[in-house]
Amino acid sequence: MDIAGAQQVEEAVADCVRALGAVADQDWRAVRAGRLEWDCRRTAEHIAEDLISYAGQLAGRATDAYVPFDITLDDGTDNAGALHVIHTTGALLAATLRTTPRAVRAFHPYPFRHAGRTGFAAMGVAEVLLHTHDVTEGLGVAYEPPAALAEFVLTRIFPEVMPGPAPWPTLLWATGRGDLPGREPVTAWRWSNNLVIPADRLTLEGVTPAAAAGLAVGGGGGFTWVDSGPYDGTRDAAGALLKAYGAGVLRARWGMFVLVRREDDRAVGGIGFHGPPDEDGRVEIGYDLSPEARGHGYATEALRALSAWALEQPEVTSVFAATEPDNLPSQAVIRRAGFTRTGGGEEEFAYELRR
Template sequence: MLSMGGDQVEEAAAHAAKVLRAVVGLDWGVKADGLDWSCLETAEHVAGVLVAYAGQLTGRATDGWVPFEMAFDEGSGPDDAIRVIESAAGLVSAVVRTTPPGVRAYHPYPHGSADATGFSAMGVAELLLHTYDIAQALGVDTEPPAALCEAVLAWLFPQVQPARTPSDQWATLLWATGRRALPGRPARDRWRWHNPLEIPAGRIVLREVSPAAAADLAVGGTGGLTWIEGGPFDGTRTAAEMITKAYASGVHRPEWGMFALVRVEDEITVGGMGFHGPPDEEGVAEVGYDLAVGARGRGYASEALVSLSEWALARPGASSLLAIVEPENTASQAVVARAGYVRVSDREDLRAYVRSATA
């Protein structure tokens, strides 16, 4: 699995420090490449963001940024800036390692919160990309470890087709953030990273599965989740395989993939639920789900499907949701009925149920 956590933050900080110390004697008063900040101001931004991320997670902030700022002491120079960046990265890595599973804190993009993995990925991105901005302005090049770039892309840019080879990872990340052209891909003048969506559903919370986690699930791993005994079930691994293929092809659409069904009381994952893709031209998206055997018969699937359906049908372009159920699967038929789906004409030898936006 493409790991993302404290180790990756420290690795990115070590790379940044090495690159920046090589140019510490140059003029950091010039503007960083592509930015309105000077190189020194860009370094201050990086350190400030890292401290803010640590503050968000430790303070469990949910409604906005914790109201404080970090600033260099007056008269600080490049060497001081590098030491502050290293210290700030150490704070983030320590906080990430001690943040319990399920904890989320405010970040505006795109859904108003992120978990520890998300803050780690954003911290790594800030370190790698702004080190590049500074280095370019000072006339040197930089290329971080390919595995770090690959992990950032998989965790923060699920809508972007990944690099084809390890040597392309850095160029793809630079392209994804509008910093460099990439042959065969359109220029990106505007971009945003994506933290996985979380949808509350009573006793269950639905957590969007990233391409990085899906790839691990597809080959028999846990996807970084703690599963109930007997999980994940076969359908979850099949869905993860579909996401992995869609991501590799560049057609994966965040929010319209798979969600892990996580029990709120103990952070145990009991199943998977999601979509076979985004809504089609008629506004129809197909839903699918399964539970581990040990979690069945407790109403988890119905609660989750109600919340997921309400969320989906409130999205632009979605007019109805379709569920296809085998005739002998009476338990699944009861789940969709409780979630407001009504039976329509069969699809070959399978039963079809629809919930529309007007239901």
């Protein structure tokens, strides 16, 4: 699998060009694109705009805003020419994804004002699939992309959408374009790139359902790990995240993070919440490190960073952590991070950090 998503972008663009090429002889300007306000031709041009824009964000390493450029088709460009532009801009995005380092993040407004290369790939695939649907719906032509492409999008930028009976109808429902039995219609939506929290020597990278699936079955989840690999607790946490995703109760901000060492982009451990804050505003944190990464202060650094982020959220009043009475290294980490012991018995010690 192409972790960066370049292959998926190419497949989505090829499917779009195939589907729209079959109706290129129709007047796209005379027909509204599905439920959009745009006509079909303007929607097709928008696909190309999105693809080149995402390539520009990554290639230009934009951090605060969109790179200030646009794309305009030459006067007189027919529908076949517009499809050629879609094919070309898709190739440019795919090439950019393949040459962008994994750790690079660039500006995108939803929801944390940044996205990595896999996020831009998923957004690009989403734009292509959904707007191809809009155009074909407007022209009265049936369209259904490969299910794997819709699943690629859902498991990366729709982490809080419960999987449905099939990926494509679920993606249409999640974006207000279709119905699913037993679910209310969607009238407002946003996709969600993963949260990334910077620390000193580490970056805490939010784990998507796609990454969790890889970790849970013994893989790296798209990360390059230190030689000892993910510890058992990290894999168990990934499995718990997948369970929450499958049940439709995952709250991505309150999920799991992988600790990535900045100096070499290697993953050294995992940290995360046991769920969203409770009714009293208390949220619980757990963590572990790969064996060879221990003894360097990484756990303390990560715990401080994630706790500080949590306490900045208005719904949080305190952060809770627990450890076994005989786990002296873990107790030292918790104390160094500023937590105070609040109780516990023979089975575990309880610690708390308040706002």
